[in-house]
Amino acid sequence: MIKIKDLQAGIEEKEILRGIDLEINAGEVHAIMGPNGSGKSTLSNIIAGREDYEISAGTIDFEGEDLMDLSPEERAHKGVFLSFQYPVEIPGVTVSNFIKTAINESRKGRGEEAMEAREMLAMMREKTALLEMDKSYLSRSLNEGFSGGEKKRNEIFQMAMLQPKLAILDETDSGLDIDALRIVANGVNKLRSKDNAVLVITHYQRLLDYIEPDFVHVLYNGKIVKSGDKSLALELEAKGYDWIKAENA
Amino acid sequence: MSDEILGEITASEYKYGFTTEIESDTVPPGLNEDVIRLISSKKNEPEWMLEWRLDAYHTWSEMVEPDWPNVHYQKPDFQAISYYSAPKQKKNLDSLDEVDPELLKTFEKLGISLDEQKRLSGVAMDVVVDSVSVATTFKETLAEKGIIFCSMSDAIQEHPELVRKHLGTVVPKRDNFYAALNSAVFTDGSFCYIPKGVHCPMELSTYFRINEAGTGQFERTLLIADAGSFVSYLEGCTAPQRDENQLHAAVVELVAMEDAEIKYSTVQNWFPGDAEGKGGVFNFVTKRGICERNAKISWTQVETGSAVTWKYPSCILKGDHSIGEFYSVAVTNKFQQADTGTKMIHLGKNTKSTIISKGISAGKSHNSYRGLVRVGARAENARNFSQCDSLLMGDQCGAHTFPYIEAQHPSAQIEHEATTSKIGEDQIFYCNQRGIGTEEAIALIVNGYCKEVLNQLPMEFAVEAQKLLEISLEGSVG
Numbered sequence: 242m243i244k245i246k247d248l249q250a251g252i253e254e255k256e257i258l259r260g261i262d263l264e265i266n267a268g269e270v271h272a273i274m275g276p277n278g279s280g281k282s283t284l285s286n287i288i289a290g291r292e293d294y295e296i297s298a299g300t301i302d303f304e305g306e307d308l309m310d311l312s313p314e315e316r317a318h319k320g321v322f323l324s325f326q327y328p329v330e331i332p333g334v335t336v337s338n339f340i341k342t343a344i345n346e347s348r349k350g351r352g353e354e355a356m357e358a359r360e361m362l363a364m365m366r367e368k369t370a371l372l373e374m375d376k377s378y379l380s381r382s383l384n385e386g387f388s389g390g391e392k393k394r395n396e397i398f399q400m401a402m403l404q405p406k407l408a409i410l411d412e413t414d415s416g417l418d419i420d421a422l423r424i425v426a427n428g429v430n431k432l433r434s435k436d437n438a439v440l441v442i443t444h445y446q447r448l449l450d451y452i453e454p455d456f457v458h459v460l461y462n463g464k465i466v467k468s469g470d471k472s473l474a475l476e477l478e479a480k481g482y483d484w485i486k487a488e489n490a
Numbered sequence: 491m492s493d494e495i496l497g498e499i500t501a502s503e504y505k506y507g508f509t510t511e512i513e514s515d516t517v518p519p520g521l522n523e524d525v526i527r528l529i530s531s532k533k534n535e536p537e538w539m540l541e542w543r544l545d546a547y548h549t550w551s552e553m554v555e556p557d558w559p560n561v562h563y564q565k566p567d568f569q570a571i572s573y574y575s576a577p578k579q580k581k582n583l584d585s586l587d588e589v590d591p592e593l594l595k596t597f598e599k600l601g602i603s604l605d606e607q608k609r610l611s612g613v614a615m616d617v618v619v620d621s622v623s624v625a626t627t628f629k630e631t632l633a634e635k636g637i638i639f640c641s642m643s644d645a646i647q648e649h650p651e652l653v654r655k656h657l658g659t660v661v662p663k664r665d666n667f668y669a670a671l672n673s674a675v676f677t678d679g680s681f682c683y684i685p686k687g688v689h690c691p692m693e694l695s696t697y698f699r700i701n702e703a704g705t706g707q708f709e710r711t712l713l714i715a716d717a718g719s720f721v722s723y724l725e726g727c728t729a730p731q732r733d734e735n736q737l738h739a740a741v742v743e744l745v746a747m748e749d750a751e752i753k754y755s756t757v758q759n760w761f762p763g764d765a766e767g768k769g770g771v772f773n774f775v776t777k778r779g780i781c782e783r784n785a786k787i788s789w790t791q792v793e794t795g796s797a798v799t800w801k802y803p804s805c806i807l808k809g810d811h812s813i814g815e816f817y818s819v820a821v822t823n824k825f826q827q828a829d830t831g832t833k834m835i836h837l838g839k840n841t842k843s844t845i846i847s848k849g850i851s852a853g854k855s856h857n858s859y860r861g862l863v864r865v866g867a868r869a870e871n872a873r874n875f876s877q878c879d880s881l882l883m884g885d886q887c888g889a890h891t892f893p894y895i896e897a898q899h900p901s902a903q904i905e906h907e908a909t910t911s912k913i914g915e916d917q918i919f920y921c922n923q924r925g926i927g928t929e930e931a932i933a934l935i936v937n938g939y940c941k942e943v944l945n946q947l948p949m950e951f952a953v954e955a956q957k958l959l960e961i962s963l964e965g966s967v968g
Contacts, residue, residue: 289923290922290923291919312922312927313919313922313923314922314923314925314926314927314928316923317922317923317924317925318925322923323923325920325923328920329914329916329917329920331917331920331921331934331935331938332938332939333937333938333939333940333941333942334934334935334937334938338934339924339934340924342926342930342934343921343924343925343926344925346924346925346926346927346930347924347925350925382938399924403924403925
């Protein structure tokens with residue numbers, strides 16, 4: 242689904258990613274772990290198309306297309322979704338109005354008809370139930386006055402509504418208590434299929450107890466220094482990141 | 491990134507820029523007693539009206555143009571303006587079919603098909619092109635309820651006692667420079683009277699439009715809601731593109747008698763000038779209402795046009811328990827300047843006022859909120875709440891807030907809240923990531939920001955207002 246080759250990027254002269262290679266196939270869940278400042282969020286932002294970064298080398302191929310040629314909204318239309326680490330507030334715009342606009346703009350981008358109001362409503366009901374959200378969420382201003390947990394749940398709600406091919410969850414577990422974590426993870430699991438893929442970015446092994454990855458990668462100092470199966474996550478949890486740092490010193 | 495987008499959006503052209511070729515009957519430029527006599531006689535006015543105009547003219551002659559607003563512009567040359575312009579084939583029309591087809595086409599371009607309006611929306615309209623009313627609809631329906639809704643010229647002829655009693659009582663001739671000028675030379679406008687206890691069954695609506703190059707437009711509107719009545723009045727404006735600046739100095743007076751309620755909504759989209767700041771309308775307007783006991787006046791405005799705007803729809807809360815409200819969205823883009831706000835004058839006991847002002851500045855524009863809340867010595871338990879928000883787009887525009895508060899009674903409760911924010915790249919990127927392009931994202935964010943005000947507009951207008959916001963911020967808010 243997505244093939245990243247030798248991706249090198251930075252911000253204002255500062256090198257952050259120093260040659261990332263990563264391939265994710267449909268049906269797979271990958272986790273990227275790593276200490277603070279290793280480049281995890283930079284990677285997810287670049288896949289989503291944030292323009293603040295200087296990309297000096299490498300390619301990102303998404304289903305046969307070079308993502309670098311596409312605007313952030315075009316990437317979204319193709320099925321790239323980013324669950325933000327810090328979702329923004331948009332006062333006066335309700336959750337339902339926002340998601341309706343997002344779905345219909347994406348459909349327009351793909352040359353499809355707008356979704357019928359009735360279908361949209363039914364889907365909103367189903368997905369709020371999936372994430373154990375009260376329906377009153379839908380009429381609240383997007384993220385305004387939301388608690389940390391509500392914001393993250395709202396991200397996964399949007400993911401459920403948009404049904405992306407590739408979902409990147411950037412530290413979706415931060416700020417969640419154990420119940421919210423279970424609900425969010427449960428939501429993600431229900432959305433998994435053989436046709437889509439998930440990239441989980443996290444500091445901690447905790448989330449991976451709920452969303453089981455097929456592959457775990459360790460990002461350190463802008464490079465993937467280790468890859469393995471889910472046992473690697475447990476090893477990291479037990480030993481911490483110091484041994485990775487020592488190995489790559 | 492966003493600067494580029496903002497630049498693009500701000501650069502979109504004025505979509506209503508066209509002129510209609512209709513022969514006009516225009517008085518030569520200049521202002522003196524003779525011109526006023528000419529206007530008055532062309533309109534076949536009674537002697538008292540002419541005297542009133544001449545008195546205003548003499549007052550005006552001794553006044554100087556105010557320079558306290560936070561706007562900069564080339565002062566108009568009042569001797570270069572033509573003070574009267576009417577579409578030439580002026581005769582009484584029985585139906586829309588008799589209206590010049592060119593004119594009807596113009597309305598269609600603006601998306602205001604009279605036919606449509608008449609058939610579908612049930613909005614009665616008094617259409618003003620330049621200075622003379624062309625068509626008045628639904629007059630009969632209104633007449634059954636005793637409601638008078640006509641042009642000011644007709645009102646002077648047919649209801650002189652009402653006009654004479656109320657004209658200039660809310661905005662006196664010598665109130666300010668432009669009000670005095672308007673009093674001297676106003677050519678037309680709307681007049682409305684709602685009898686005691688009558689709830690006006692439909693939204694009353696007037697479209698103003700400047701259609702003659704170099705013609706100043708001086709509308710005079712007088713709206714009287716008798717005791718216990720209710721009326722919702724809509725006023726919308728669009729103007730064709732012009733190179734030279736055009737002056738628009740209107741006066742609107744509202745009288746809300748005991749227990750009456752007036753809701754006055756405006757969508758203003760005069761030509762704002764081109765991308766270099768050339769041309770555009772000067773909009774210097776005096777709007778004021780007076781509330782008797784237990785009455786309520788609510789002003790709602792969406793201001794997107796004009797090169798320079800100078801406007802403060804105000805309420806005099808004279809009667810006990812009366813209520814004043816002001817809801818405003820003011821958008822400035824390119825080189826536009828707006829100095830707008832309200833005055834809430836609390837005179838009666840237990841009077842209440844609410845001010846919600848949303849300013850949006852883009853391009854190289856400047857947007858000022860200026861508001862006065864005054865609580866008089868006898869206004870026991872007066873309460874005011876003001877909220878003034880400013881939204882900036884890009885880094886070359888300005889937002890300013892000038893609140894004035896004067897409380898002369900110890901029981902007054904006055905609250906003022908103000909915020910300034912910028913449409914952030916984070917917000918835009920978030921929308922982009924969800925598949926929403928930058929322009930749509932800006933429209934979405936702006937509509938959300940203005941929601942409290944847009945919600946106050948009647949349905950028909952809310953849609954038009956949203957469309958206008960999108961057009962004026964297209965490539966400007968993103």
